Amino acid sequence: MSSAENQDSPAPPADGKKVFKRRGFQIFGLGLQDVIQFFFSGNASLAIIILILICFFLAKEAFLFFPDHHKDLKSYRQSGQEFVGFISEEVKAHTDLYSTANIAYYAEVNRTSGKEDTILRTYRTVLANVENRSAKTWNRLERELDALEDVVDDLEDHDAEDEEDRAEIAKLTKEKNRLEALTQPLRDKLRKEVNTIIEWEETWDLGVGADLPAEEDIAKIREAVLFEAYPDAEDEHPFIEEMKSVSKEKKAVVAEELAEFKETTKAMQAAIRPLKDLERELKKPADENKKEITSFSTAPQRRDAWLKGAEATDDPDEKARMRAKAEEVVIEEPDYEKINQVFYDSIAKHATLAAPLEVEMKNLYEQLPAPTEVETKSAKENLKRAAVFYERFQDRMVSNRKQIKEWRHDASISVPESVSAFLFGRDWTTNSSWHDFYGLLPLFTGSLLISLIALTVAVPFSIAAAVYVNQLASFREQSMVKPAIEFIGAIPSVVLGFFGILVFGEALRNLSQLEWLQWFPGFPMAERLTILNAGLLLAFMAVPTIFTLTEDALNNVPQAFTENSLAMGATKLQTVFRVVVPTSLSGIIAAVLLGFGRIIGETMVVLLVAGNKIKIPDFTEGLGVIAQPAHTMTGIIAQELGEVDSGSLHWRALFMVGMVLFVISLLVNFTAQKVLKKFQRI
């Protein structure tokens, strides 16, 4: 046995060499392999620990919001501000109704003077534009003319008879001549510039698709602009004067026709006055109450601050002064019953005002012309909206009647009430002199609307692109299109937002003026920075995400399915739409969900482009709501977090918004994972 072994093995252990090498490198009994493994697993767990810390920190900061918010809501109620708030709501509901009716009226009054108004508008735009563009020469000329005027005035003050003045007069005359010689070339230069500008219609900046006056009127407008574009121009050009008076006359004719309409709107405006007065009257005590309550709740802190200051200083006088100050701080709870008496007294007064207001508004609303009775599109639309606002006004009056009657300053606020005040609050008002509201709804609606638009646009585009690239395109096309689309993801969002402000917003607004696009909801748009603009840019940003993930899903469909389908005599398109796409459907749904997650979390673009108006968009405009500006949950955090005191209620409110975003993203990702799992099973 042993002899056979010796024969077989080429390196016998007899010469002292070992068959096996011992493990060389060791730390704490761990080999190199173990250490490397430990390094990688350590990195992974570090990332997870940091994630958990972030979640914990976020949650801690955010959930402390609720107790503070509860306290804040309580002070809102105890100070009587809530009571005044009810009245303000009524006034607000009325204003919405009144102003829509008013807009309808003016749209209708202007219906016959369209031509003249167009001329006047064009004239004003061109004039402003001309003055803007020739500002340099214009300003210089103005300066010289002012100087000349001074000299002429001076000359008049001097008496030619006077011996002393004579020298002065000579000097001034010389100056006058010099200035006159100077102004003439300037005048010529300005005329030349103005001529160039008004000759070149493209620089008029009237907006694409805006109504233009007739040819012969344009010539007259040119003349009028040329007449008017000097610092020392006389009154308006006769043509403009004429247009103004014609427009005025025409309006007067229609106004006479619509006298009743006007009366109605005026009466509406007048009807609310007593309630408005009451609101104003009550705001003052509410404000004072609030101050008192705030002072009471902060008193201990203030006293502590003085005492701390006294301890810190070495100067005995200063110490004594601060001690005295600390003593001065009164900690006395206000008598809530007493300070709110004024509101309890007003309940009856409000009732006597509200009841007739309701009746009167009903009458007045019925006197408004029906949308069919007016001619212009704007008037029709606004009267339709007025109907919605009237209903809201009625509802508001009914619900507030009860609330005001039963209002108590010491009614307790339940936890669900305070939570829903945040989640479903309709106002986000901060740094206000009255009361700060932290309602998520305006931000949430903004985010949701923008995301919906982005998804509506991005989903069909990216899925179609993915299907094409993956299934139908030639190899050459694939190698060109894929990197191009994936490159979109590499564009920094701030650059895209910048593009949205400077280029895309303006282009979109110009586009919205075009006659043949007026069927599109929200067109023509008055604003550049709108929900639509932000939505479209975000759609662009979401395309690479959805495209890449959809393409992956399509790639995962086994080649055999395609082959089988083709062997059955299916065409390429049938194969794609009946086999490949249905098979990868869950993957595509997951792609869309992740795209949604990408969109709703996007900050920079919406902050720059969405218009940042913190208000629930006005849904009475139907789909036209997309032409309004909005603010978003991400945008508000980025915008306000830098400016608030840490630990304040506002600060915590922003963290809470972040928390909501976090939860939404979590849900979206979780759902996407679930859907994907289902997909992987086949």
Added chain:
Amino acid sequence: MSDQESEETLSPEHSSVTTSAQQPDTADIVIEVDDVNFSYVKGTEVLRDITMDIRKGEVTALIGPSGCGKSTLLRCINRMNDLIPTAAITKGEIRILDTDIYDPKVDPIELRKHVGMVFQKYNPFPQSIYENVAFGLRIQGIKKKPILDEAVERSLKLAGLWEEVKDRLDSSGLGLSGGQQQRLCIARTVAVEPKIVLMDEPCSALDPISTTIIEELITQLKEEFTIVIVTHNMQQATRVSDKTAYFYLGELIEMDETIKIFNSPSRKETEDYISGRFG
């Protein structure tokens, strides 16, 4: 070059085979492969000078070692090779029912409706059993429920699957066992009533019992369809086929009655292969 020469020198020997194939009456011939060369990439031919006739109602088995071109020939018959951009027939014609299928006027989509194919790896679509069988009819635009119902039942019966699945037609086709899935694929293929069914190693991924079931199925199906089957399993070829063609290195070495090929092949290469001395 030498291959071609050897082919020429050998042809007299088994001229009886080719003549016997053409003897009875030419009307029976369904597929006529006429002196075909085929290449995937220009310049390297994987099929050379293939000439064979396949008759109606017969099962023809294509055998040969891996890479001999039998699957390629199969895929030429329903033009599945069109999917590979550079692949092309460089010489000769394939005629099905007297139509040259590589004629530019022939629509491959239309052709594949008549020439069905069953693949090695069973691949039901991730849809219900019913939808899987109805797929071929649906893509032809048939929407009427009674017609579809009738076709599904008939095809599943043909594939011997009806009794097993008739109560769960709406459940997923992926829930069936391997053998059942393959029979489902066969049902799907025959549902459109093709004239020819091509089978590319239909049993190689199945267990012996499923294989037996499928083999029985093939012998039943040949009454309605002309079947061409590629197989690595020579016992299977003897069990199911009427004719056998032996391929080697892209050439058709010999084709004859299965009994004759396996008992007294006229070529030595064939004998070597079937006796297991090589391959």
